[in-house]
Amino acid sequence: MTQTRTTLFSRIRNSIFWAPILPQTERERKKFLLNNLILHFRPRTIPEQTLKFTHTWGLGGIAAALVMLLFLTGIMLKFIYEPFPGRAYDSIILLQQDVWFGQFIRNIHHWSANILVVVVFLHMVRVFFTGAFHPPRQFNWIIGLILFFLIIISNFTGYLLPWDQLAFWAITICTSMFEYIPGVGMWLQKLIRGGAEIGPESLKTFFTLHSAIVPACLITLMPFHFWRVRKARGVVTPRSLRDKSEPAVRKVPTVPDLILRELVVALVLIAFILVFSIIFNAPLEDKANPGLSPNPAKAPWYFLGMQELLLHFHPLFAVFIIPIFVIGFLILLPYFKYDSDVTGFWFISQKGRRMAMVSAFCAVIAMPTWIIADEFFIDFTAWLPGPPTVISNGLLPVVIVAVVVIGFYLLIKKKYAATKNEALQAVFVLLLVSFIILTLTGIWFRGQGMALSWPWQVGVME
Ligand code: HEM
Structure with a gap:
């Protein structure tokens, strides 16, 4: 049965206001x-x-x-x-x-x-x-x-x-x-x-x-x-x-x-x-x-992350393969095999929390750098005119990103002597924060012709 506490809520609960509403006897309680x-x-x-x-x-x-x-x-x-x-x-x-x-x-x-x-x-x-x-x-x-x-x-x-x-x-x-x-x-x-x-x-x-x-x-x-x-x-x-035992x-x-x-x-x-x-x-x-x-013509803000992906990858990857992969991952998430019971712990452990913060920081540095580099310097289609663009501007950059993400997983797991759960969570944070940065870039930093601009230059009608 409930113990009496002198919190604001318990005082309100026990107040005269609730008395006619709350059940007093066992019979009333059942009803x-x-x-x-x-x-x-x-x-x-x-x-x-x-x-x-x-x-x-x-x-x-x-x-x-x-x-x-x-x-x-x-x-x-x-x-x-x-x-x-x-x-x-x-x-x-x-x-x-x-x-x-x-x-x-x-x-x-x-x-x-x-x-x-x-x-x-x-x-x-x-x-x-x-x-x-x-x-x-x-x-x-x-x-x-x-x-x-x-x-x-x-x-x-x-x-x-x-x-x-x-x-x-x-x-x-x-x-x-x-x-x-x-x-x-x-x-x-x-x-x-x-x-x-x-x-x-x-x-x-x-x-x-x-x-x-x-x-x-x-x-x-x-x-x-x-x-x-x-x-x-x-x-x-x-x-x-700190105390991983079952709570009382x-x-x-x-x-x-x-x-x-x-x-x-x-x-x-x-x-x-x-x-x-x-x-x-x-x-x-x-x-x-x-x-x-x-000009610019933009999707609703919650799809701007995807519209931003379109500027960096071949459309087949930006609007189909990558979203299918993300949706599949989210559906299967509860059914993967995990190495320990982590239910109820924010960020799995203290180490998991620290790793999540490091991952978020890496994403905050790496994503804008990559967006700017891709806007001004990187041009796979011009560098590799031979293969179709679905390879040069689709498969190739996706493979590069996958290699970087796998490298990050192995590195952070080794550096922190982390469990598989903690390292996977770190990768999840990296991708989550990256996606949020893509969306924010689409909202505030894309102007005419979807070129990179400052927020105060965005939103001019032709
Ligand atoms: C219209 C949208 C939604 C409504 C109104 C809603 C409402 C709620 C409420 C009231 C709770 C219990 C209290 C709380 O956790 O704050 C809850 C728990 C939960 N929700 Fe949602 N939810 C929505 C969408 C989602 C989404 C998008 C997911 C994940 C994909 C989700 C997964 C869960 C799970 C797994 C629980 C149990 C959490 C636990 O036991 O700690 N819900 N939801």
Whole structure:
């Protein structure tokens, strides 16, 4: 049973306010459990250690709150928005100028959607670094990956709806990447666009996906994800890096100990989004003009890492082989063989943490150096005019990168006398930070003609 502590939360829990809500007798307790919806998704009690905010950073809960906020504001937007190229842009203008709080609701929807991508990504990273993808949570990792995919699809399909220059050209750029997928690429592109070009059919398809199909999938999968957390008896229990013995587990009731904390996080989040949406408007450029391409024409920010890869590798590698490899790696991650049980330790060990920091530092130095060198000095296609570009600008640089990464793995493993897990984690950090740098370069350092520029020179329309 719970021990009495004089924390703020225990004082609130024991306060008069909760008395009529919380069960007092055993019979009441059973009835309470049976009738409580929350406790169908959550374990009745959880280890007290998991309540520490920095263990999960509340990221899963924040993601869930953001999805709810998106559903709510999305339904409101549907009253005004019209999914036809002739009327979509004007309906957004109408919403912003003539509807009470229309601009505000659009801002909340826009910022929540973008913050959600970052939050879900960070949630995934936290799950990775606390080893929470290992059995018995391996299947929940896969459900999580599907949720991540759905969040990206939801953002991507929503991007086109305002039908402004930004939306039209970003989706044109992204869907044109499909051409490089061997075999089915052109077919897939036509399917998504609903024809050869972005037009009325594309808007209809995107709107249906965005406002019906993806939300339906999310509503179905999210409870499943929470239920799997419940089946695993809550989130993974944190273990101390210094003392690797099993922690003495002290259980506390989910309601109100966890729920109260989640409520606080959700309220702070909502307050933040509201203030942010009062200060910053969601972008809206001129009405889409298929005859006038902006320069630079960029994909939505979460695909800019991939667009940046296109500048360095042959398209077959940038948009197909490398992403397939990454997706395959993420799916198989819980099923690889590991040399020890590392579940619940942030960064596996103290050594693992140090190695992760060294890897991040290496990526911060090496990536920009490579991007600049590739922009101004390296030109495999000119140096090797003989073989096709898929070899000179695809296979060759990929093999060089692979050799560097394998070399890094062997070097860091030897230098730190590390386990296989620790060395693999270091490589993962190297690749993760590199990808983040690629994305940031695409957002802030690519200007006209996608040439390297300073952030204040980026975003000029021709
Ligand atoms: C809409 C997106 C998502 C929502 C709403 C969501 C929500 C949650 C919540 C509320 C938890 C429990 C508390 C916490 O860890 O903060 C959780 C745990 C978990 N999530 Fe997610 N999640 C999402 C996406 C993902 C993704 C992309 C992954 C990984 C690929 C993932 C994998 C997991 C795993 C393995 C756990 C169990 C962690 C543990 O036991 O420590 N989730 N999720």
